[in-house]
Amino acid sequence: MSEEPLEMIEKYLERVRIYLPVDSQDTLTEIRTHLIEEAQSLGQGKITRGSVMLAIERFGDPKEAANAYAGTGKKVGIIPAEYVLPAGRMAMALVALVIAFGIGAYFVWVSLSLWGFPTIENWPFNIPVMIVFWVGLGVLVIGVLSFLDKYKAPTEKTVLEGVLGAGSGVFTPKSRTDAAGDIVFGLVFAVILLLPQIQLCFIPAFLPVVGVMAFLMAVGAAKGYLFFKAGENNANLLFEAVLSAAWIVACMVLVTTGWPIVYVWNNTNGVWSLFYLPDLYGDISFLPLLFNGVWTFIIFIVAVTNSWQLVISGMKIPMYMKAGKGWWWQGTWGSGLHSGWKKWSRRLFGRQSDDSAPKQSS
Amino acid sequence: MSGGSGPATEEFERWSTEVKKGAAALAILAVLEEGPAYGYEIVKRLSDKVTFLQLEQGTVYPLLRRLEKERKLLISEWDYADPTKPKKYYRLEDEGKRALKMMTETWSVLTNEMKELLRRVNAQ
The missing domain is CATH 1.20.140 (Butyryl-CoA Dehydrogenase, subunit A; domain 3)
Structure with missing residues (x-):
């Protein structure tokens, strides 16, 4: 089996992973086996770039495939269902970031105040304000990137997935x-x-x-x-x-x-x-x-x-x-x-x- | 089977989707009645034997997962004989066999009665 077609399958699986819950390794392995066998069948025993491309297209859009597995509804609040999981992860990362920043800022404030610098008055109220600000910004960014990604091929990772997938590696x-x-x-x-x-x-x-x-x-x-x-x-x-x-x-x-x-x-x-x-x-x-x-x-x-x-x-x-x-x-x-x-x-x-x-x- | 657009086509498409959705679970259980099979094998058998369903490949796996995890009708086991392509084999649980039996009986009654009913529609 040549390396390049298999890399196409891995890239597709990375796209599917972004929209799946954390405990989805079995699902991805099952899809991987399916794509390899389908590509072999289409390529009459050989895996080629063309047969992999066709197998992936037959399997469907990664967002929809993952969404069918995850079993989420069509829309959750204002967020389309396929973005709930990655957006949730990003929100968690942001909350963790803001909390860490808040704690860090608090101690920096303590150290700065010891040196006679002006102090930050609104801690800890800046934490919820920052969370709302970043989540709002996130929704805006997702909207703009979705528009830019409109015409990408199924095997190609979209800009949005690049953003949503940032940090998904730790899963x-x-x-x-x-x-x-x-x-x-x-x-x-x-x-x-x-x-x-x-x-x-x-x-x-x-x-x-x-x-x-x-x-x-x-x-x-x-x-x-x-x-x-x-x-x-x-x-x-x-x-x-x-x-x-x-x-x-x-x-x-x-x-x-x-x-x-x-x-x-x-x-x-x-x-x-x-x-x-x-x-x-x-x-x-x-x-x-x-x-x-x-x-x-x-x-x-x-x-x-x-x-x-x-x-x-x-x-x-x-x-x-x-x-x-x-x-x-x-x-x-x-x-x-x-x-x-x-x-x-x-x-x-x-x-x-x-x-x-x-x-x-x- | 359908042609053009309009309320009739829309209704047909809606009805067709519902029928396929209901039949897909029965078809999967029937395939597994023949013996344990892994995902790709099931997809292939379904596309060979029940062309009417026209199941998209990506929709079979979530259905298998639902029948296994939520409805407890199937049980699965990984086979690592080929490490490059681990296979998840599904087989019917006792509850799955019972469900298949009941669904088959209902399906037979339904198809017989519908055949009878539609014979009169065709005769008109």
Whole structure:
């Protein structure tokens, strides 16, 4: 089987996935098998681009196919039924983002007020206002993009799906390459943070939390190991959820310390020495504010990704429980982000790294 | 079968959709009476044997899912013999067999009576 026609099927399935509920791996596997067999039948035993295209066209529009599976009505409130699931996911992401931003902003406000900056008066009332604003903007964007996507072919991913599908990747199980990455980066950064030479570089206010950060990173490596060995199951998801919650709490503290690096190692003529960073500030007055801004942004991103991870685990655990899976089983792995990674992971870890592998029982 | 437009065509299309919808579940149960089959096999058998239904391929799977998950008439099992194409085999549950029996009886009565009724319509 040539790679290109199969990629067309995968792309079509990615489009269908956007409109399906989270627990739809079985459905996608079933559709995939159907499309392969139909394309083989149409191509008289061979899968060609033409036969795949025809098989996909026969199967129908991804929105309608997914909607028939999901069994939703024709319209839910003002939102067309096919957009309910992706729009719901986006709304959740926005809520998580706004909450994380609200928390971050609150602590930044606390730190800014300590420096004599004007304070934000309307917290926490800006949270519902921002949610309404973003949801309204989302509806407008969906309307405009739907109009632009009017004439796209069934095999072609639409702009709207690109937007709605943003973040839907986290609904697929973690890939083995990502899990391996968690192990390596978790351990490497934990060790780096604990090195006395590195700790010399930090401001005193940051030192008490360095150990906590190193601990969370090491725990992240342990989480990576569990996902690498056993794939996605409820015990691993719970582990991930607890770790995410711990990171969110840590972020609340971390954002108050401000930019933590006060010294950087400098090599002059083969001799290592510590360079005092505030020496730069004398010449460039906005640098302290810029560094603090960068730090707040980093913490904000960490808080958002962990909030989102917490939401996803919170959705997946009851879903697996409902399916009678219990807490521990040998789960599956998702695929990596890039096709290059997919090929390498297949070579390294075999076929199981394919996210289309169905669950063990129906 | 239909031609042109107008209220008669519209009514025919509405009626035809309803009949097909009702018959599709019966046809699937009847196909599975012959033995377990996976999705694509069912689609092929339906398109070969009941051309009247003209089922779109994408509509068979949601119907199978409904008969399995919601109505508990079918049971399914994955077959991984070919890892590139895992197959979900469906078979009738006891309740499915009972439903098929009752539906077949009703369908027979309906078709016999309708045949009788329509013979008079055709004779006019």
